[in-house]
Amino acid sequence: MKEKYVCPVCGNEDSRYIGYSNGSPYCRLCLPFSGKKADRDFKVKENIKLELSYPLSEKQEIVAKKVKELLINKRNVLIHAVTGAGKTELVYYSMAYYIKTGLHVGFATPRRDVVVDLQPRIKEAFPSARVISVYGSHSTVIEGDIIVLTTHQLYRYPSYFDLLILDEIDAFPYKDNFLLKSFFRRSVKGNYVLLSATPSRKDIEEVKADSGEVVTLFERYHKAKMPVPQFVKTGPYSIYVRTLRYLKKYEEESKPVFVFTPTISEGKRLFGFLSFFFHNGSFVSSKEEERKIDIQKFKNHQFSFLVTTSILERGVTVRDLQVIVFNADHALYTQAALVQIAGRVGRKIGATSGDVIFLAEEENDCQIGAIEEIEKYNQSLEVL
Ligand SMILES: [Zn+2]
CATH class of the missing domain: 3.40.50.300 (P-loop containing nucleotide triphosphate hydrolases)
Incomplete structure (x- = not known):
């Protein structure tokens, strides 16, 4: 019997992804990754120094x-x-x-x-x-x-x-x-x-x-604790009204808001509803270029709220941001995802607090887990 073929590039040995060309095996899994390779003898410049313009905490x-x-x-x-x-x-x-x-x-x-x-x-x-x-x-x-x-x-x-x-x-x-x-x-x-x-x-x-x-x-750069999410029980229809009320409150306080929805279709539906009452928001696109424009407008205060899927759960930092998680009991929201989403809030020096609202019919294990995890981080700061 032929010896088992192991791809030298990615280590794949699953025969379902191994093809044969003129009798020689090749890996179909990493086939699209065939560009040039880096030169291992490349010499790094001498005397490179770390020159940080701000201190570490x-x-x-x-x-x-x-x-x-x-x-x-x-x-x-x-x-x-x-x-x-x-x-x-x-x-x-x-x-x-x-x-x-x-x-x-x-x-x-x-x-x-x-x-x-x-x-x-x-x-x-x-x-x-x-x-x-x-x-x-x-x-x-x-x-x-x-x-x-x-x-x-x-x-x-x-x-x-x-x-x-x-x-x-x-x-x-x-x-x-x-x-x-x-x-x-x-x-x-x-x-x-x-x-x-x-x-x-x-x-x-x-x-x-x-x-x-x-x-x-577990300590944020500005030393303040992480905002702890708050569970708010709603019904399948009252959740829309609740969201509306929160948006109104934040608008009066001039605070920008992200409303997270589990799926694109739910996001579109919610945004359609909210648009009857508020005209200064957007539903964030999954297309990178359009998304960038929305985020820029949001940062420039042209939008006061963005409805988004988990695509904005990481990376974006906005002063005074408040967060609503719509249908927070949806299966797509893992504990880790909820912690990441909550982590959007209170990141700026001088604006370290804010709301994280879990709106749902039920408070499930992922929500409870996320809240406990954040409380645990905060408690560990008191001990030290
Ligand atoms: Zn391979």
């Missing part, structure tokens, strides 16, 4: 040093930091340490818009470095001193990174994706750091089993 400082210490001891790290803790800052010392010794550093994330946001921030911290971003339509230059990239592009870097940081490990499309996880593992030559505000038990177990350690930071 006391706790960020402790965690950042701890992470660096673990990496020096060849350990992998999972940083579990609440939303608003300033996760990126926690790896700067480690990045600086690796670059100083001419090693290859990468910062990967599942989402392209995060890559686009992150690249200038990292460049600001390491002004003399060539900080490049690599994503789908942007992959002409793939070598640099620091490479910020989507997880899809990791296939270009087999056994390349001495330090690879992976942000948002529980975000779509990375989560539960065999191919992307495989690209990630195969691109790590040295050690890795995973970042998440809501790691699953499995994530934690996996990193521990892989000579890793979990480091936590």
Whole structure:
């Protein structure tokens, strides 16, 4: 019998995804990922220094040093930091340490818009470095001193990174994706750091089993506690009226609002209803370009509310934001998703509080779990 074929690029050995061309096997799973690969001999510039223009908080400082210490001891790290803790800052010392010794550093994330946001921030911290971003339509230059990239592009870097940081490990499309996880593992030559505000038990177990350690930071950068969500019981029709009342209240207080709906169709229906009464809102599109315009208008106060699916559960920070979760008992809302959504509120210095309202017929385990999780983070701050 023929020896089992294992794809050298992604490690796939499932025969359903293996094809034959002139009798030779090839992998259908990673076939679309066939672009050029990075040059492993690429030389990182000398004397690159971290030049932060603002201080880390006391706790960020402790965690950042701890992470660096673990990496020096060849350990992998999972940083579990609440939303608003300033996760990126926690790896700067480690990045600086690796670059100083001419090693290859990468910062990967599942989402392209995060890559686009992150690249200038990292460049600001390491002004003399060539900080490049690599994503789908942007992959002409793939070598640099620091490479910020989507997880899809990791296939270009087999056994390349001495330090690879992976942000948002529980975000779509990375989560539960065999191919992307495989690209990630195969691109790590040295050690890795995973970042998440809501790691699953499995994530934690996996990193521990892989000579890793979990480091936590439950304090937000501005030191205030996370707003605790509030459950408000409604009926199938009264939920519309409730939403309306909240919007009216926030409008009077001049506070911007996100209304999360579990599905696009529910979002459209709710937005249609709300539009009878309020004319200064929008239903956020799943198309990236249109979404950007909506968010910009919202930030400029042209819109006072946005109805959105979970697409805005991460990444966007708006001063004084209030959040309503419509039909919060829907099966699509996991505990982690609800914690991420609640994490949108109270992120700005001087505006650290706000409402997170779970509107639903029932308070289910995910809602209770999310509330308890946030209370646990807040309590841990009192103990310290
Ligand atoms: Zn493959």
